[in-house]
Amino acid sequence: MTTGLLEARDVVLGYSGPVVGPLSFTLERGDVLGLWGPNGAGKSTVLRAVVDGPRLLSGSLVREQGIRVAYQPQHPVRLAHMPITGREFLRYMGAGQRPPPSWLAPALGQRIDRLSGGQFQLLCIWSRLAWGADLVLLDEPTNNLDPRATAALAEMLDHEAGSRAVLLVSHERAFLEQVSTHILEVKAWS
Amino acid sequence: MELSAVLDPLFRVPLAAGLLASIVLPVLGNLLWLRDEWLAALGLAHLAAAGALLGLAAGLPALAAAPAGAGAGAGAKALLGARGNTAYGAMILAGWCATLLFAANTRLGDALAHAMVDGQLYFAQTEHLLALISLAVVAALMLPWLTPRLMRARLFLDDEQANRLPAWRWHLAMDLLAALAMALGTVTLGLMGAFALVFVPPWLAFRLAPSWRWAMLLAAAGGLVAYLAAFLLAMTLDQPFGPVLVTALLAEAAGAAAMAPSLARPSRPRSAPEP
Numbered sequence: 001m002t003t004g005l006l007e008a009r010d011v012v013l014g015y016s017g018p019v020v021g022p023l024s025f026t027l028e029r030g031d032v033l034g035l036w037g038p039n040g041a042g043k044s045t046v047l048r049a050v051v052d053g054p055r056l057l058s059g060s061l062v063r064e065q066g067i068r069v070a071y072q073p074q075h076p077v078r079l080a081h082m083p084i085t086g087r088e089f090l091r092y093m094g095a096g097q098r099p100p101p102s103w104l105a106p107a108l109g110q111r112i113d114r115l116s117g118g119q120f121q122l123l124c125i126w127s128r129l130a131w132g133a134d135l136v137l138l139d140e141p142t143n144n145l146d147p148r149a150t151a152a153l154a155e156m157l158d159h160e161a162g163s164r165a166v167l168l169v170s171h172e173r174a175f176l177e178q179v180s181t182h183i184l185e186v187k188a189w190s
Numbered sequence: 191m192e193l194s195a196v197l198d199p200l201f202r203v204p205l206a207a208g209l210l211a212s213i214v215l216p217v218l219g220n221l222l223w224l225r226d227e228w229l230a231a232l233g234l235a236h237l238a239a240a241g242a243l244l245g246l247a248a249g250l251p252a253l254a255a256a257p258a259g260a261g262a263g264a265g266a267k268a269l270l271g272a273r274g275n276t277a278y279g280a281m282i283l284a285g286w287c288a289t290l291l292f293a294a295n296t297r298l299g300d301a302l303a304h305a306m307v308d309g310q311l312y313f314a315q316t317e318h319l320l321a322l323i324s325l326a327v328v329a330a331l332m333l334p335w336l337t338p339r340l341m342r343a344r345l346f347l348d349d350e351q352a353n354r355l356p357a358w359r360w361h362l363a364m365d366l367l368a369a370l371a372m373a374l375g376t377v378t379l380g381l382m383g384a385f386a387l388v389f390v391p392p393w394l395a396f397r398l399a400p401s402w403r404w405a406m407l408l409a410a411a412g413g414l415v416a417y418l419a420a421f422l423l424a425m426t427l428d429q430p431f432g433p434v435l436v437t438a439l440l441a442e443a444a445g446a447a448a449m450a451p452s453l454a455r456p457s458r459p460r461s462a463p464e465p
Contacts, residue, residue, distance in 0.1 A: 051352040069352040077345050083399040084341070092341040092402075111400065137352075 004028040005067055005135050005165045006050065010059035013042065013049050018057055018189040020045050025184055027135070027165040032157060034176035035169045037186035043169040044074060046186065047137045050167070063135070070133035074140045074169075076124050082113040086123055095130035103152055117144035122153065129160040136166045142175055154179050204314040205421060210322040211375050212387060212417030214329055216395075216409035218371050219388030221336070221364060223396055224344055229278040230267070231372055231388045235381045236285025237263035238373035239306040243292040246302060253317055256373040259285075264369035268362045309380020309432025311421075318378050325374055332367060336360055337402075380432030387413050390439040394446050416442050 004026040012021030020042025027033055035043045045054050049061055051071050063069075086107040090096045100108070104126060107119045115123065121144045128136050142150050157166065157179045170176050176183050222228045241259015242252035263281050266272070272280075293303035305313075339360040342349055350357040375384030391412030392405075399405035420435035427434075 051348045069349075071346070071348045071352050073348065077347065079344075081396040083396050083405040084402040085400070088402050089345075092338045093346065094338070094342075 004031075004064070006061075006063045006167070008046075008059065008061050011046075011049070011056065011061050012058040012189070013045050013054045014057050014189065015054055019054065020186060020189055021057075022059060023184065023186065024059075027167060029134070029165055030162050031182070032161050032166040032168060032180045034180035034183040035167070035186050036171070036173055036176050036183055037188075039171065041186045041188045043171075043186045044139050047071065047139050047167060047169055050135070050137060067134035068132065069135045069137065070128040070131050071137040072124055072128050072139060072141065074143065076120065078120065079113060082111065084112055085109055086112055086115070089123060090127055090130070093127040093131060095127040098130045100126050100130070101152070101156060118146060118149045121145060122149060122156075125153065126156065129156065129164075134164050136164055138166065138168045140170055141168065142170060142172055150175060201312060201425070203316055203319050204311050207314040207319040207322050207378050208311050208417055208421065209414065210319070210326055211378050211384070212413040213410045214322070214326050215371055215375050215384060215387035216391035216413035217333075217406055218329060218368060219392035220395060220405055220409050221333075221340055222368060222388055223392045224340060225364070226344075227273070227278070227368075228389050228392070229275060230281065231368060232385045233278045233281025233285060234260045234263055234369050234372035235376045235385050236282050236289065238285070238369075238376040239303070239381050240285045240288035240292065241373070242306060242377055243289055243296070243302055247292060247296045251317075252302075252377050253321055253374075256377045257370050260369035260373040260376075261366060264365040265362075268358070268365045305380075306376060307381050307432065308430040309378075309383045309435065311379055311424075311431040314378050318374070321374050322378065325371055329367060329371070332363065336364055336367075340364060379435060383432040383435040386436045386439045387417075390443050391416070394443055398446065398450070412439075412442060 006025075006027040008023055008025050010022040010024055012018050012023075014020070023046065025033060035046055037043050048054050049056060050063065050069065084092070086104070087096070087109065089112050090100065090108075104123060107115050107123050112120060112123065121141070125138065125141055128138070141153060145153060154175065157168075161181075168176070168180065219228065219231070222231055238256040238260040241262070242256035244259065245255020246252055248255075263285070267277060267281070270277075289303055289306065293300045339357075343357065343361070349355070372384055372388070375387065378384075379387070391409040394412055395405040395409040399408050416438040417435060420431065420438040423429070423438070424431045424434040
């Protein structure tokens with residue numbers, strides 16, 4: 001039985017061999033746990049483990065039964081031609097019920113394949129948060145974002161974190177310190 | 191043949207049957223393009239043709255045997271999780287060689303294989319029309335359920351695994367719907383005509399439409415316009431319907447490309463401007 005939405009105890013993760021660990025953490029609703037570390041440390045591997053990617057080589061990684069998980073990968077899928085507006089995108093991703101932040105308005109009437117990388121990144125992240133997931137996994141959410149967009153992202157996370165848990169990977173320490181309730185440093189397996 | 195022959199009651203059922211196919215196939219083609227599976231449609235069309243010929247050799251009507259052939263291919267594809275050009279290429283080759291071998295070794299096979307490839311729309315009967323009406327109804331009922339799930343599977347492909355969703359339901363449903371559509375399209379319009387309807391109008395719609403709703407409308411309209419033009423031309427010029435339909439669709443695409451040269455380029459500039 002878990003004590004939170006997600007609980008990791010002495011977790012070692014990998015594929016053919018260990019990549020990262022051992023790690024321990026517990027995520028409750030309202031938590032924003034930032035995973036910080038250098039490139040190649042295995043931060044994304046931890047997110048993938050929740051999605052059911054890498055093998056759990058030792059330890060335990062348990063999530064609460066029945067929770068809904070939303071995962072935003074480091075490189076969102078972008079098709080060369082995608083005739084769907086930002087508004088339709090949010091509706092199809094189950095995030096159409098909630099009004100999006102005002103600064104997303106310019107993106108709503110455009111085809112998503114014509115948005116800039118930053119606009120699409122923010123649209124995707126909003127769709128993950130507004131979908132109603134209990135646990136949101138964000139891999140390098142500041143990719144493609146300028147300082148103003150990063151500030152908008154931080155505001156969005158601050159506003160939305162209360163009802164869910166967020167597990168967040170970033171190599172930007174300052175951003176993590178701004179948005180996280182606690183930070184875990186991830187080191188590669190050695 | 192005179193233009194007035196087009197209005198002959200003899201051709202009303204074929205006209206209506208093809209008209210339905212020309213609307214439904216492009217709409218489903220949009221979903222196939224979304225899934226990057228438009229080539230699979232060609233494989234399904236070949237398997238449908240092979241199924242029809244095998245069924246005829248066994249005394250079964252083509253209208254039943256073709257969906258069985260395509261359905262078997264779709265089922266195998268779903269069961270094996272086969273996606274990508276390798277799987278689709280295998281389907282095309284399997285259907286093609288089965289079609290031609292049946293043609294070479296059965297009494298009516300050669301003529302029927304040609305009919306399947308060329309498209310014998312004018313021999314479409316009431317059963318074809320009823321089958322296509324059923325397909326249109328099924329598609330209309332399923333699309334509101336299928337579209338969000340297929341969209342999410344394409345754009346957030348990890349959600350299904352992360353949430354342990356019974357994704358096989360909608361993926362199999364789409365595979366079977368596509369198989370049925372390609373089978374009915376193949377026996378009504380011909381193999382390449384059916385494939386061209388799921389390929390060309392959606393290709394245009396994906397480039398021109400300002401939204402998904404408009405993409406559906408444009409694809410349907412593109413199929414319908416090309417079909418009506420082909421019907422008229424094939425009748426009046428006494429040409430095989432299938433190639434004329436494909437020609438009409440290609441001309442439609444070429445005309446659109448000439449008017450909007452940006453059609454061939456990706457929507458985003460290679461280095462998108464940042465906010």
